[in-house]
Amino acid sequence: MNPDLVYLAQTETTAGFLSQNAEALARIKNRPNGKAFLMSVDSLQTLRTFTRVPKEHKNRIRRAKKTTFAYPCGLAIRVIQDTDHLAFLRKLTWSYSTSSNPSGKGFDEAFAIEKADVVVFTCKGFFEDKPSKIFKLGKQKMRKLR
Structure with missing residues (x-):
């Protein structure tokens, strides 16, 4: 798989654009280049390559489902647990x-398919679910952002 391509795939919560190329995602979504994207990782081992997990929160992160954590280093990372999404992400x-909708609007399948380089279809199709929870982690405390 080419990490520079933009993939349209069903994530845990919504149909989303996935890529290792942040500039390509920003161009598709018409977002400013400085605005950060959420990162999805396939395992705790991969998570540790990007940031140090505060000791106080290790068990919480390991057990969390559909939850993103913003770390003290400034990255927002979610460890994927959904088996279908994980099968794709392991590659x-x-x-x-990021969500596959135009900024500030709802999901539009035609827009998403047009903008993606590769479309990953599953038997579930594409759908929007309840958004993930986001928590900001400190060394001791945790604050809910969404």
């Missing part, structure tokens, strides 16, 4: 992730 080990 890349990690990727930037």
Whole structure:
């Protein structure tokens, strides 16, 4: 798999664009280049290559489902547990992730298919679910962002 391509795939919560190329994702979504993307990783081992996990939160991160954590280093990373999404993500080990809708609008399948380089279809099709929870982690405390 080419990490520079933009893939349209069903994530844990919504149909999303996935790529290791943040500039390509920003161009598709018409976002400013400085605005960071959420990262999805395939394992805790991959997570440790990007950031140090505060000791106080290790068990919480390991057990969390559909939850993103913003780390003190400034990265927002989610460890994927959904088996279908994980099967795809294991080929890349990690990727930037964003919803496949135009900025500020709802999911539009025609827009998503047109903008993606590769479309990954599954038997479930594409759908939007409840958004993931996001928590900001400190060394001791945790604060809910969404």
